[in-house]
Structures are given as structure tokens and as C-alpha cells.
Amino acid sequence: xxxxxxxxxxxxxxxxxxxxxxxxxxxxxxxxxxxxxxxxxxxxxxxxxxxxxxxxxxxxxxxxxxxxxxxxxxxxxxxxxxxxxxxxxxxxxxxxxxxxxxxxxxxxxxxxxxxxxxxxxxxxxxxxxxxxxxxxxxxxxxxxxxxxxxxx
Numbered sequence: 001x002x003x004x005x006x007x008x009x010x011x012x013x014x015x016x017x018x019x020x021x022x023x024x025x026x027x028x029x030x031x032x033x034x035x036x037x038x039x040x041x042x043x044x045x046x047x048x049x050x051x052x053x054x055x056x057x058x059x060x061x062x063x064x065x066x067x068x069x070x071x072x073x074x075x076x077x078x079x080x081x082x083x084x085x086x087x088x089x090x091x092x093x094x095x096x097x098x099x100x101x102x103x104x105x106x107x108x109x110x111x112x113x114x115x116x117x118x119x120x121x122x123x124x125x126x127x128x129x130x131x132x133x134x135x136x137x138x139x140x141x142x143x144x145x146x147x148x149x150x151x152x
Contacts, residue, residue, distance in 0.1 A: 001025075002109030007119070009104050014094060015086040018042070019107060022114050023085055032089065033076035034096050035113075038121050040089070041072075042079075042114040089116075097121070 006019045018026070022042075031048040035041035043051055055072055057065030075096070079087040089099070097118055099105055104119035117125070 001111050002114050003111075004109045006107045007104065008107055010089065010094070010099055010101060011086075012101050013088065014091065014101060015088050016105060016107075016116070017085045018081055018087055018114075020085060022107070022109060023081055026114070029078055029080050031076050032079050032087065032093065032116075033072050034093065035115055037125065038096065038098055038118075040093055040097050040116040042116070043112070045078075047112055048076075 002022060002025060004019075004021065008016050008019075010016045026042065026044045027046070029045050031043045031045065033041050033043075052073055055065070055069045057069055059065075075093065077090055077093070081087050094100075097116060098121055099116070099118045106117045106119060106122040108115040108117065108122075
């Protein structure tokens with residue numbers, strides 16, 4: 001399980017260092033892809049097949065499923081960190097996340113995946129998380145969980 005937040009940067013070649021704590025759990029190779037809300041997601045090679053399985057369209061005519069598969073699987077790249085722990089981030093993924101060459105980023109551990117955010121997007125996202133918003137989100141999550149429980 002991943003947790004924690006680390007501030008890093010992207011060099012002039014589009015590379016960044018993945019924190020050693022995360023690399024140890026991700027393994028020698030891992031998958032980098034587009035994430036939601038303008039970030040990037042990293043999955044271990046072990047977890048990625050489960051993610052892909054969830055994205056397989058139900059049929060050749062399942063347009064919503066096909067769009068999801070294109071977005072996440074179509075942009076996925078396999079990464080192997082170099083000796084310094086750096087990975088190259090392809091240009092289309094940098095653009096998706098709004099990350100500039102030689103720009104600052106945040107690398108965030110979230111249970112089964114790691115996220116990479118541009119510093120500005122990360123700060124903007126967190127600026128809107130007031131106590132009131134977090135309380136409302138928690139109440140909505142509890143209600144949704146309650147609705148999924150079988151009757152006693």
C-alpha cells in the first residue's frame with residue numbers, strides 16, 4: 001500500500017525521480033498512464049492486469065467501455081527506473097498532467113497506486129478541500145457504503 005507525498009521536479013529531458021519508498025513497492029517495472037483530474041497514475045506490474053481487466057469493454061459495441069480503455073490503456077507505458085531512480089515521462093503524458101519540463105511536481109501514494117501531479121494542479125485541488133467539503137465527502141461516502149451493505 002502506498003502513502004505519503006513527495007515534492008520533486010521534472011528535468012529538461014522529461015524525467016523525474018520516483019521516491020525510493022515507492023520504487024521498492026512498485027518493483028523493477030511499473031506502468032504509467034493518464035489518471036483522472038489531470039494527474040498521472042502509476043501501477044505496479046502486479047496490479048496492472050487487474051486494472052486492465054476492469055477496463056475491457058463488455059462488447060465491441062460498448063462505446064463507453066471502449067472510450068475508457070482508450071484513455072487509460074491506450075496511454076499506458078511500461079517504466080523501468082534508471083540507476084538514479086528516474087523514469088522518462090512521455091510528452092503526451094506530461095501534457096495531460098500539465099507538467100512542464102524543469103517544472104515542479106508532487107508524487108502522491110494512494111493505497112493501490114501512485115499519482116503524479118503538477119505542483120500548480122495539486123495546490124489548486126487541495127485549496128478547495130475545506131473542512132466543510134471534507135465533511136460532506138465523508139458523509140456521502142458513508143451513505144454510499146451503507147447503501148451497498150446487504151440488509152441485516
